[in-house]
Amino acid sequence: MYTLIGMPGVGKSCMARAVASKLKMRALDGDRLIVKKMGMPLWQIIEIYGLDSFKKIEEETLLSVSGDRLILATGGSAVYYPKVMEHCRAVGKTIYLYASLPVILERLGDFSKRGIALRPGQTIEDLYKERTALYETYADFTVSCDGAAYTKYQAEVMRVITNAERTAFALSR
Numbered sequence: 001m002y003t004l005i006g007m008p009g010v011g012k013s014c015m016a017r018a019v020a021s022k023l024k025m026r027a028l029d030g031d032r033l034i035v036k037k038m039g040m041p042l043w044q045i046i047e048i049y050g051l052d053s054f055k056k057i058e059e060e061t062l063l064s065v066s067g068d069r070l071i072l073a074t075g076g077s078a079v080y081y082p083k084v085m086e087h088c089r090a091v092g093k094t095i096y097l098y099a100s101l102p103v104i105l106e107r108l109g110d111f112s113k114r115g116i117a118l119r120p121g122q123t124i125e126d127l128y129k130e131r132t133a134l135y136e137t138y139a140d141f142t143v144s145c146d147g148a149a150y151t152k153y154q155a156e157v158m159r160v161i162t163n164a165e166r167t168a169f170a171l172s173r
Contacts (some may be wrong), residue, residue: 001070001092002161005135007128008076008116009107010097010145011153016073019157025069030078033061042075051117058117059084066091071161076127077117079134089138093164095157096139099146101128140164 002025004012013029020027031042034057038045046054058075062084065072070092078084088094099107105124118127136142141160145153 001065001067001072001088002164003072003074003078003088003092003094004097004157005074005079005094005138006076006097006145007099007104007131007135009104010076010099011107011150012073012076012097015097015145015154015157016071018154019161020071022154022158023069023161025071025161026067027071027073028065030058030062030065030072030074033065034058034075037061046117051119054117055080063087075117076131079131079138080117085138089140093140093161094138095160096135096142097145097153097157098135098142099144101125103146104128 004016006012013031016027016029019025034045035041038057040048042054045057049057055077058077059081062072062074062078062081066087072088074084074088078088085094101124108124116124116127118124141164143153143156143160
């Protein structure tokens with residue numbers, strides 16, 4: 001299993017689908033699993049049940065995911081759950097999709113209906129500073145997605161996964 005982590009707006013979901021399709025793997029989106037489980041958008045879950053309940057739902061959902069030839073796109077807040085990150089690293093590799101704060105802000109635009117796990121009074125800038133160290137801590141690999149060269153970033157993620165697959169195969173022989 002390969003787990004994509006990074007800020008909201010970095011492109012984890014799109015990247016997982018595109019790369020999985022090209023590498024004949026499965027893609028799963030953690031946020032979509034939560035939406036399906038709860039029957040409502042993320043922002044509504046947070047609004048109705050509160051941030052703490054959302055975090056429990058997200059953690060439980062992500063801990064239930066594993067499998068071979070699978071690319072998991074997590075929500076940006078997955079790095080707040082040490083058990084989840086330990087699980088993801090135990091069953092595979094973690095790839096941090098990096099983008100600078102100005103790029104993230106541009107990509108997010110109006111994020112009010114996105115379901116971003118912000119504490120009261122917290123800004124995207126605060127969130128970025130807080131999470132960056134966590135992403136770097138949990139990443140086995142980092143791929144820069146800073147700009148508009150999507151096919152370049154996609155090729156780099158595919159290279160990382162292909163090399164990791166080759167290494168795992170060589171070690172199993």
